[in-house]
Amino acid sequence: MLQYVLRRILIAVPMLIGAMSIVFFAMRVLPGDPCVAMMGDQATSEALADCTKNLGLNRPLAVQYADYLWRSVRFDFGNSFRQGYPVRDYIARMFPHTFVLVMASAIVAALVGIPIGIVSALKRRNPLIDYPLRIFALLGLSMPVFWLGILLLIVFSLRLNIFPLIGAGDLDGVLAMIGSGEVFLYPRDFLVAVGDVLHHLTLPALALGFTLAATVSRLSRSAMLEVISQDYIRTARAKGHVERVVVYKHALRNMLVPLLTIIGIFVAIALTGTVLTETVFTRPGLGKMLVDAIGARDYPLAQGAITVFTMIIIVVNLVVDMLYAVVDPRITYR
Amino acid sequence: MAIVRRADPVDLAIATAGEAARSARRGRLRRWLPISIGIVLAATMVVVAAAAPLIAPLSPSAQYADAVLKGPGAADRHVLGTDEFGRDVLSRIIWGARVSLEVGLVSVVFAFAVGVPLGIVAGVLGGRVEMLIMRGADMLMAFPTLLLALIIVTALGGSLSNEMLAIGVALTPNFVRLSRSLALTIREQDYILAARALGSGQLRVMARHVFPNALYALVVVATLYIATAIRTEASLSFLGLGIPPPTPSWGNILSEGRQYIKCCPWITTFSGLAIMVAVLAFNLVGDALRDLLDPRLKGE
Numbered sequence: 001m002l003q004y005v006l007r008r009i010l011i012a013v014p015m016l017i018g019a020m021s022i023v024f025f026a027m028r029v030l031p032g033d034p035c036v037a038m039m040g041d042q043a044t045s046e047a048l049a050d051c052t053k054n055l056g057l058n059r060p061l062a063v064q065y066a067d068y069l070w071r072s073v074r075f076d077f078g079n080s081f082r083q084g085y086p087v088r089d090y091i092a093r094m095f096p097h098t099f100v101l102v103m104a105s106a107i108v109a110a111l112v113g114i115p116i117g118i119v120s121a122l123k124r125r126n127p128l129i130d131y132p133l134r135i136f137a138l139l140g141l142s143m144p145v146f147w148l149g150i151l152l153l154i155v156f157s158l159r160l161n162i163f164p165l166i167g168a169g170d171l172d173g174v175l176a177m178i179g180s181g182e183v184f185l186y187p188r189d190f191l192v193a194v195g196d197v198l199h200h201l202t203l204p205a206l207a208l209g210f211t212l213a214a215t216v217s218r219l220s221r222s223a224m225l226e227v228i229s230q231d232y233i234r235t236a237r238a239k240g241h242v243e244r245v246v247v248y249k250h251a252l253r254n255m256l257v258p259l260l261t262i263i264g265i266f267v268a269i270a271l272t273g274t275v276l277t278e279t280v281f282t283r284p285g286l287g288k289m290l291v292d293a294i295g296a297r298d299y300p301l302a303q304g305a306i307t308v309f310t311m312i313i314i315v316v317n318l319v320v321d322m323l324y325a326v327v328d329p330r331i332t333y334r
Numbered sequence: 335m336a337i338v339r340r341a342d343p344v345d346l347a348i349a350t351a352g353e354a355a356r357s358a359r360r361g362r363l364r365r366w367l368p369i370s371i372g373i374v375l376a377a378t379m380v381v382v383a384a385a386a387p388l389i390a391p392l393s394p395s396a397q398y399a400d401a402v403l404k405g406p407g408a409a410d411r412h413v414l415g416t417d418e419f420g421r422d423v424l425s426r427i428i429w430g431a432r433v434s435l436e437v438g439l440v441s442v443v444f445a446f447a448v449g450v451p452l453g454i455v456a457g458v459l460g461g462r463v464e465m466l467i468m469r470g471a472d473m474l475m476a477f478p479t480l481l482l483a484l485i486i487v488t489a490l491g492g493s494l495s496n497e498m499l500a501i502g503v504a505l506t507p508n509f510v511r512l513s514r515s516l517a518l519t520i521r522e523q524d525y526i527l528a529a530r531a532l533g534s535g536q537l538r539v540m541a542r543h544v545f546p547n548a549l550y551a552l553v554v555v556a557t558l559y560i561a562t563a564i565r566t567e568a569s570l571s572f573l574g575l576g577i578p579p580p581t582p583s584w585g586n587i588l589s590e591g592r593q594y595i596k597c598c599p600w601i602t603t604f605s606g607l608a609i610m611v612a613v614l615a616f617n618l619v620g621d622a623l624r625d626l627l628d629p630r631l632k633g634e
């Protein structure tokens with residue numbers, strides 16, 4: 001087991017370095033000088049040379065590369081070209097917004113997707129149930145999250161005026177209150193702020209959650225189908241259990257183990273989804289930060305955002321692999 | 335004395351025959367309905383894209399100053415309304431089908447052409463070559479498709495060919511992985527042994543035996559990736575990183591219409607609908623093909 005964990009970590013490290021190298025070199029082939037992008041075409045050549053030197057772009061590529069890797073390990077991505085503040089601070093500020101969105105949409109996806117997957121697996125011979133559920137799954141897979149988001153905005157924000165059009169509420173304030181212990185002093189203010197955050201979160205979480213639910217329902221359907229054909233299910237039936245007990249006590253628990261493996265895929269899809277969702281709902285977050293940074297040619301910021309995305313995905317996959325080994329002892333690892 | 339009517343054997347036979355016929359019909363319907371819908375939708379899209387100059391009622395770039403942000407109406411010149419420059423939304427969506435389909439097909443062909451040979455080489459040769467290829471693929475797999483395509487498009491700049499290349503590269507590792515795993519099972523077959531015994535070299539084995547036997551499954555999966563490619567293209571264009579306006583693509587029509595959702599929701603609604611129908615079409619065809627031709631892939 002320990003050996004397996006070590007092996008997985010050893011595989012993850014070069015992957016991380018490789019992925020970061022791809023980001024670095026992709027950013028360096030970018031057409032256009034960052035300094036020109038920042039200072040405009042009219043900048044004097046001295047000013048440009050100065051800027052290049054300040055940003056360290058005049059050093060040999062190998063040195064820049066090594067420097068980038070070493071700094072990334074310490075979460076030091078340099079300063080934003082535009083605003084001049086450390087990229088790390090932006091990421092730290094944006095991360096909670098994206099985290100909350102991913103979590104909320106994961107809850108929506110699980111609540112919608114898992115039951116649908118189970119029912120469609122159990123009732124697969126009943127076309128009246130199976131067909132609508134399959135159609136739902138296909139629609140969810142095919143509907144772009146940004147379109148669904150816009151439709152939700154049109155209906156619930158513009159027509160019915162129930163949810164806000166943009167923003168994310170005062171999440172920073174909520175976190176600060178938790179950090180400083182003011183939660184206990186002003187519980188009412190705290191609840192109001194949390195309510196506001198949730199109010200802003202509802203539509204984005206529904207949009208992203210619904211598109212993710214389709215994937216979850218498909219995967220849980222195939223997980224359920226696999227479990228239901230196992231010998232112990234037949235044994236349970238042979239012992240005379242009613243179907244409900246077979247499903248809830250025997251099948252469901254075993255089905256959750258394979259579902260665990262999809263968390264890795266899920267996080268990858270969800271993070272990609274946040275790029276689009278945050279843009280549609282004009283919500284602060286890592287995804288929107290990335291898109292804005294690319295638009296503004298703010299390379300350190302874009303590089304930092306992409307690196308953090310990649311790190312999250314690789315680390316989550318690593319953790320899931322390990323969890324899987326812990327949860328299911330039947331599996332032996334080479 | 336109770337009178338029990340015993341079922342006539344002829345009756346019974348007819349009943350079962352009817353039942354069997356009905357369930358067979360249901361089975362056929364279940365099997366062919368989704369693929370038929372998918373094929374009809376996909377074929378419609380291909381025809382619309384190919385015949386855009388003939389079908390589109392107006393030029394996609396013509397600006398009608400008298401009809402800026404006009405709502406949809408069947409009686410008017412603009413069936414699906416106009417955008418902020420007075421351009422006909424229907425015509426733009428029809429022309430946009432070209433971009434989506436071109437990017438979808440070319441990027442998948444690219445990923446197929448690069449990924450499959452690499453995957454087969456890795457699967458058949460094994461050893462260091464395999465390790466090298468697979469670690470490379472794993473590294474690219476660490477990025478979700480959209481993110482990788484986004485990085486590449488940012489690096490190269492937004493244009494039709496760059497977008498194709500970016501999405502193609504982003505999809506390549508998927509083909510490497512799949513063709514490798516297929517090659518791993520195929521290379522253990524007896525006919526491969528027979529081919530080797532007859533003196534076939536590695537290259538011949540790969541090209542003449544492994545590749546044709548993997549082709550079925552690969553084509554099925556390629557259909558599904560066309561859907562992914564179309565969706566990724568739309569997402570890139572939506573983020574403003576795809577084909578620059580004024581060339582219409584569904585993503586940038588939707589993105590431009592976003593500012594006008596309050597007054598004129600038809601721009602975003604119809605362009606988004608087009609994206610969804612196209613993705614749905616290829617998903618339906620791919621899904622159905624997979625179930626029909628290759629049950630092995632069902633768990634993928």
